[in-house]
Amino acid sequence: MIDKTVPSVAQAVQGIHDGATVMIGGFGEAGSPIELIHSLIDQGASNLTVINNNTGSGEVGLAALIKAGRVRKMICSYPRSQNSTVFPDLYRAGKVELELVPQGTLAERIRAGGAGIPAFYTPASVGTPLQEGKELRSFGNQEYVLERGLRADYALLKARCADRYGNLLYNKTARNFSPLMAMAGGTTIVQVAEIVEAGELDPEAVITPGIFVQQVIRIPNPAHESDLVRQGVIYP
Amino acid sequence: MIDKTVPSVAQAVQGIHDGATVMIGGFGEAGSPIELIHSLIDQGASNLTVINNNTGSGEVGLAALIKAGRVRKMICSYPRSQNSTVFPDLYRAGKVELELVPQGTLAERIRAGGAGIPAFYTPASVGTPLQEGKELRSFGNQEYVLERGLRADYALLKARCADRYGNLLYNKTARNFSPLMAMAGGTTIVQVAEIVEAGELDPEAVITPGIFVQQVIRIPNPAHESDLVRQGVIYP
Amino acid sequence: MTSPIGLSREEMAQRVALDIPDGSYVNLGIGIPELIAKFVPEGREFIYHTENGLLGMGPSPLEGQGEPELINAGKRQITALPGAAYFHHADSFAMIRGGHLDLCVLGALQVAKNGDLANWSTGGPDAIPAVGGAMDLVAGVKQIFAVTQHCTKKGHPKLVEACTFPLTGVGVVSRIYTDLAVIAVTPEGLRVLELSPGVDLAYVQERTGTELLPSLPSS
Amino acid sequence: MTSPIGLSREEMAQRVALDIPDGSYVNLGIGIPELIAKFVPEGREFIYHTENGLLGMGPSPLEGQGEPELINAGKRQITALPGAAYFHHADSFAMIRGGHLDLCVLGALQVAKNGDLANWSTGGPDAIPAVGGAMDLVAGVKQIFAVTQHCTKKGHPKLVEACTFPLTGVGVVSRIYTDLAVIAVTPEGLRVLELSPGVDLAYVQERTGTELLPSLPSS
Numbered sequence: 001m002i003d004k005t006v007p008s009v010a011q012a013v014q015g016i017h018d019g020a021t022v023m024i025g026g027f028g029e030a031g032s033p034i035e036l037i038h039s040l041i042d043q044g045a046s047n048l049t050v051i052n053n054n055t056g057s058g059e060v061g062l063a064a065l066i067k068a069g070r071v072r073k074m075i076c077s078y079p080r081s082q083n084s085t086v087f088p089d090l091y092r093a094g095k096v097e098l099e100l101v102p103q104g105t106l107a108e109r110i111r112a113g114g115a116g117i118p119a120f121y122t123p124a125s126v127g128t129p130l131q132e133g134k135e136l137r138s139f140g141n142q143e144y145v146l147e148r149g150l151r152a153d154y155a156l157l158k159a160r161c162a163d164r165y166g167n168l169l170y171n172k173t174a175r176n177f178s179p180l181m182a183m184a185g186g187t188t189i190v191q192v193a194e195i196v197e198a199g200e201l202d203p204e205a206v207i208t209p210g211i212f213v214q215q216v217i218r219i220p221n222p223a224h225e226s227d228l229v230r231q232g233v234i235y236p
Numbered sequence: 237m238i239d240k241t242v243p244s245v246a247q248a249v250q251g252i253h254d255g256a257t258v259m260i261g262g263f264g265e266a267g268s269p270i271e272l273i274h275s276l277i278d279q280g281a282s283n284l285t286v287i288n289n290n291t292g293s294g295e296v297g298l299a300a301l302i303k304a305g306r307v308r309k310m311i312c313s314y315p316r317s318q319n320s321t322v323f324p325d326l327y328r329a330g331k332v333e334l335e336l337v338p339q340g341t342l343a344e345r346i347r348a349g350g351a352g353i354p355a356f357y358t359p360a361s362v363g364t365p366l367q368e369g370k371e372l373r374s375f376g377n378q379e380y381v382l383e384r385g386l387r388a389d390y391a392l393l394k395a396r397c398a399d400r401y402g403n404l405l406y407n408k409t410a411r412n413f414s415p416l417m418a419m420a421g422g423t424t425i426v427q428v429a430e431i432v433e434a435g436e437l438d439p440e441a442v443i444t445p446g447i448f449v450q451q452v453i454r455i456p457n458p459a460h461e462s463d464l465v466r467q468g469v470i471y472p
Numbered sequence: 473m474t475s476p477i478g479l480s481r482e483e484m485a486q487r488v489a490l491d492i493p494d495g496s497y498v499n500l501g502i503g504i505p506e507l508i509a510k511f512v513p514e515g516r517e518f519i520y521h522t523e524n525g526l527l528g529m530g531p532s533p534l535e536g537q538g539e540p541e542l543i544n545a546g547k548r549q550i551t552a553l554p555g556a557a558y559f560h561h562a563d564s565f566a567m568i569r570g571g572h573l574d575l576c577v578l579g580a581l582q583v584a585k586n587g588d589l590a591n592w593s594t595g596g597p598d599a600i601p602a603v604g605g606a607m608d609l610v611a612g613v614k615q616i617f618a619v620t621q622h623c624t625k626k627g628h629p630k631l632v633e634a635c636t637f638p639l640t641g642v643g644v645v646s647r648i649y650t651d652l653a654v655i656a657v658t659p660e661g662l663r664v665l666e667l668s669p670g671v672d673l674a675y676v677q678e679r680t681g682t683e684l685l686p687s688l689p690s691s
Numbered sequence: 692m693t694s695p696i697g698l699s700r701e702e703m704a705q706r707v708a709l710d711i712p713d714g715s716y717v718n719l720g721i722g723i724p725e726l727i728a729k730f731v732p733e734g735r736e737f738i739y740h741t742e743n744g745l746l747g748m749g750p751s752p753l754e755g756q757g758e759p760e761l762i763n764a765g766k767r768q769i770t771a772l773p774g775a776a777y778f779h780h781a782d783s784f785a786m787i788r789g790g791h792l793d794l795c796v797l798g799a800l801q802v803a804k805n806g807d808l809a810n811w812s813t814g815g816p817d818a819i820p821a822v823g824g825a826m827d828l829v830a831g832v833k834q835i836f837a838v839t840q841h842c843t844k845k846g847h848p849k850l851v852e853a854c855t856f857p858l859t860g861v862g863v864v865s866r867i868y869t870d871l872a873v874i875a876v877t878p879e880g881l882r883v884l885e886l887s888p889g890v891d892l893a894y895v896q897e898r899t900g901t902e903l904l905p906s907l908p909s910s
Contacts, residue, residue: 108351112356115344116358116359117344117356117357117358118357118375118376119356119357119375119380120348120355120356120357121353121354121356122353139354139384140354142354144354144355148375169440170440172440202441204405204406204408204441205438207440
């Protein structure tokens with residue numbers, strides 16, 4: 001019987017190797033798999049390339065992973081937040097690389113990676129510094145820039161609900177990049193608040209079909225990053 | 237107040253001009269907007285380029301539109317059906333053009349058109365006759381073919397349910413190309429069996445957000461193509 | 473921080489709202505643009521898109537009723553209106569890049585006379601570059617309005633001959649709303665459409681880094 | 692239409708099913724491949740994908756219980772199993788092209804010794820070309836099995852030195868299941884893994900358009 005649930009966060013992330021590329025779901029705190037990230041900090045993998053829209057907040061979750069020195073390079077669209085200096089400090093000190101990607105290009109690159117599209121053209125960034133070093137080409141009367149699909153060894157995601165096949169439902173704007181990263185992750189690991197029986201999810205309403213998911217771990221009451229930041233929590 | 241519902245199929249299709257490019261939803265009969273197609277036959281527009289996975293069945297719906305001589309060119313992946321000779325006969329007689337596109341490439345081209353992606357690379361068709369005349373390029377160790385986004389002046393679709401904003405739910409495998417064509421159609425016209433109040437659709441479960449839809453027409457009991465074919469119906 | 477003369481931030485937002493046609497699909501940037509949502513003119517309905525995955529964005533939640541997983545692109549808590557839909561980021565930017573949004577209102581660091589926009593980085597050596605969705609928005613949305621104070625806090629003009637900050641997009645802005653004026657980007661240059669109460673063209677020109685054309689007599 | 696010797700269509704389908712690992716995501720082509728779904732070996736669970744938008748495809752509906760809008764890629768009515776999910780065509784082919792499916796079993800007009808597959812057109816002057824999803828499937832799915840009668844109805848070999856019909860994909864087939872044998876596509880050529888009951892290598896070779904290598908002694 002197919003059953004993708006795993007018993008612990010430690011087991012879920014145990015295979016992540018030094019030097020791995022890891023996509024992490026979420027837009028700000030919405031959809032951030034904070035328990036999986038903390039477990040990854042405990043696990044110790046380093047020299048990671050991390051793909052996330054942001055760079056975390058406070059000193060928990062993604063910001064804590066970066067602070068712990070585990071991240072060699074960030075690929076993101078917006079590496080600033082009002083309440084974290086972790087990334088800016090390390091970036092200015094030359095201790096972490098940054099590949100800055102327009103947000104829609106980032107989303108499309110991840111989707112393309114997951115969909116077997118090696119490259120595509122987009123109008124975003126043409127004529128700006130972020131186009132530098134990239135191929136330009138005209139279609140019709142407009143110029144476009146060639147962008148590459150992105151894949152990752154692992155995707156760490158948060159969803160609301162799953163079944164044993166890994167079918168997923170999300171919560172509101174916590175959906176954001178996660179369905180794309182599920183497609184683009186070689187091993188997609190998802191923390192969910194609830195696991196239901198096969199057949200309980202409406203097949204018309206499933207957002208991520210289970211084929212894109214390798215492991216599901218139940219975290220019934222996930223922490224909210226903003227709560228932890230407000231409480232002054234520093235992980236670990 | 238935004239209200240995209242229109243009172244009649246005749247009004248829905250009245251703007252479609254001679255020479256228009258029209259995407260028509262459906263995979264075989266599943267999702268085929270047969271009442272909209274029949275109304276388009278009545279309306280009389282000709283010299284159309286039609287994009288659909290197939291070429292219809294019997295002498296109703298899309299097959300009837302082709303038989304009526306309104307279609308200059310078909311863009312599709314599978315122009316054969318067990319119970320229609322309309323397209324094959326006209327094609328052999330040189331009276332209709334065919335652009336044959338692998339099914340996944342067709343789907344992705346339509347999505348790309350709707351998503352503002354002018355072109356992308358895919359591995360499908362490399363080394364086959366369908367790659368002829370197209371640019372090849374290597375990424376990594378594999379060859380890919382460059383394919384263009386597809387847009388259309390109109391998209392004619394069938395869905396199960398809509399609200400006044402044009403948010404759509406579909407029915408099972410009748411979903412197929414329709415959410416993509418909704419994105420790629422300049423004017424997207426959708427026949428639905430049911431129209432509900434704004435707020436009745438679960439925002440987590442909406443498949444096509446209303447931004448992609450311009451007109452909604454209620455057809456409470458749509459015909460099934462296979463029933464009409466079985467009954468020997470010939471339209472008009 | 474209010475100018476002695478000219479519109480307040482709220483008034484600027486309200487002024488922009490007046491120019492949004494009924495039924496528009498609109499994306500609002502961070503800052504002054506966010507305030508626009510409060511000012512829907514009588515008899516119109518706008519649908520607000522937030523690029524992190526919601527169409528049908530409603531106002532801020534009541535105190536204590538917000539949800540950390542229902543936020544806008546500025547990461548502020550919001551609500552969803554009846555008829556809303558959630559979607560993932562690729563679909564959200566398909567709406568943007570595919571030209572499905574009617575209007576995007578963005579803040580600006582600089583706008584050039586040809587409509588070039590700079591709004592993501594001052595390019596300073598210590599700046600952390602952060603672009604977000606701005607480059608996709610200006611490349612894809614049908615019409616781009618910039619709303620901004622006419623000058624920086626230090627009094628430097630933000631409407632300029634050519635942007636000195638890194639560009640967000642080339643020739644993308646069609647109209648500029650400031651505390652002092654409403655200005656159209658035209659092939660001839662920046663044309664004043666409307667002056668704020670108590671402000672004359674010379675006053676605005678003095679605070680502008682490029683020549684302003686006077687408004688045309690209305691026909 | 693049964694051969695005097697060799698497997699029936701049903702037996703060929705059953706033979707393929709034996710080689711599908713537990714937990715596989717599988718797409719089945721039209722014809723003999725469709726029959727495979729009936730033969731899930733004891734203790735295994737397969738998830739069937741149909742490219743027109745369903746993962747978790749179940750068997751044919753009971754007489755009179757089918758729905759015209761719940762069909763497979765061959766446009767036959769099917770059912771959906773508990774745990775199924777519907778999706779649109781772009782997502783469906785993202786699964787295919789993105790390498791998320793473990794196995795696709797397709798029919799064949801010809802298979803060449805290097806794994807080239809021709810299964811969509813005879814290329815005849817009067818043929819209506821119709822490719823469907825075959826080119827995407829062979830380009831994207833991790834492993835491609837071909838299942839086919841060893842020879843055409845007229846007795847011509849379908850396993851050949853080089854395909855004469857238009858290709859579906861280059862070097863894509865890894866294994867061939869026929870009424871007479873199970874054959875692996877290897878860098879050295881076609882290697883017989885298994886002969887059907889009552890058939891010897893010479894008999895199969897005689898009906899094959901390219902050299903067959905004998906099975907290796909099992910280690």
